[in-house]
Amino acid sequence: MIEIDMDSLIKLVEEKRPKLVLVTCPPGIRLKCIEIITGLSNTYNFDAIFLGESCYGICDLAESEASFIQADLLLHIGHNSALKKAGKMTYFIEAYDNISLIPVIEKALPLIKMYKKIGLCTIGPHLKKLDEARDYLQELGFFVYIGDSVPPLQKGQVFGCNYSTCEAIMPYVEVFLFMGSSRFHAIGLYNFLEKPVFMLDPYTLEVVPIEQDALKIKKRLIFNFYKAVDAKSIGIIVGLKEGQFNMTAAFKLYKELKFLGRKVYLIAMKDISNDKLNAFPDIDVFIETACPRIGEDFFDKPVLSLQYGLKLVEYLKGQKF
Numbered sequence: 001m002i003e004i005d006m007d008s009l010i011k012l013v014e015e016k017r018p019k020l021v022l023v024t025c026p027p028g029i030r031l032k033c034i035e036i037i038t039g040l041s042n043t044y045n046f047d048a049i050f051l052g053e054s055c056y057g058i059c060d061l062a063e064s065e066a067s068f069i070q071a072d073l074l075l076h077i078g079h080n081s082a083l084k085k086a087g088k089m090t091y092f093i094e095a096y097d098n099i100s101l102i103p104v105i106e107k108a109l110p111l112i113k114m115y116k117k118i119g120l121c122t123i124g125p126h127l128k129k130l131d132e133a134r135d136y137l138q139e140l141g142f143f144v145y146i147g148d149s150v151p152p153l154q155k156g157q158v159f160g161c162n163y164s165t166c167e168a169i170m171p172y173v174e175v176f177l178f179m180g181s182s183r184f185h186a187i188g189l190y191n192f193l194e195k196p197v198f199m200l201d202p203y204t205l206e207v208v209p210i211e212q213d214a215l216k217i218k219k220r221l222i223f224n225f226y227k228a229v230d231a232k233s234i235g236i237i238v239g240l241k242e243g244q245f246n247m248t249a250a251f252k253l254y255k256e257l258k259f260l261g262r263k264v265y266l267i268a269m270k271d272i273s274n275d276k277l278n279a280f281p282d283i284d285v286f287i288e289t290a291c292p293r294i295g296e297d298f299f300d301k302p303v304l305s306l307q308y309g310l311k312l313v314e315y316l317k318g319q320k321f
């Protein structure tokens, strides 16, 4: 069951005394947020607007929407991090799932028994259960490592684009256990560190060695890269979400690729979808400078991340891949 950090929420509302609050959160906890914020709005006499747009990560701020509707407080609920505030009016409120991690670890034991040194990591909802998981494994004789907080990451936390906590403990670890139901995060971890990773899903009790999935994605990224090498026209996408906005990188790619003889277009977009990309039929390949993981989704045309876009420039200048 999801629990929202009510103490921080009430303290913030009492301190700010808002009149109009914009609320954003991941879809999975939206119902819970509506229930809680509606209750609070009656007690503290404010109006609330719930943002019906995507909210994939801490990068998904909605400050421009908040200022457009003249909200005086923006609550971003459920993307836990070491930050409490961002921008001019965004306050992060944490949410946790109280499901135990022990049953899925028990299930994983036959698969991990050949390892001695284990790295543990997870995403926001399970952070409070990580120490209990470590203690359980240690009692069984494993050496267990959890990376310290590297802001904006809390201790043991990973984002889809940030694995610094795991990078720090990598030299001591033989295998990583990613606690959670997100293949996306486990795949990112494997491809970033190239160490064995198991995804342990506390809801379905599935234990998944992630290597095959991760390698399939890597192959597709490399295939897309070589398609981009032959592309005549390239669209550089500037992400319009505040936490993903990177105009400097987009312009750098734009200028370099133009210099290298490609037809290049700059395109601005908030959410990147197949339908939106297909509305540019003359463009062969896209490079997105927003979220480094978007290129792993399935699109009709190749979509490269900024990282692969920069590699493309180097490759076209004659350097090896």
Ligand code: SF4
Pocket: 056, 057, 058, 059, 060, 159, 160, 161, 162, 244, 290, 291, 292, 293
């Ligand atoms: S940039 Fe992408 S991977 Fe990173 S937090 Fe945002 S949505 Fe997640």
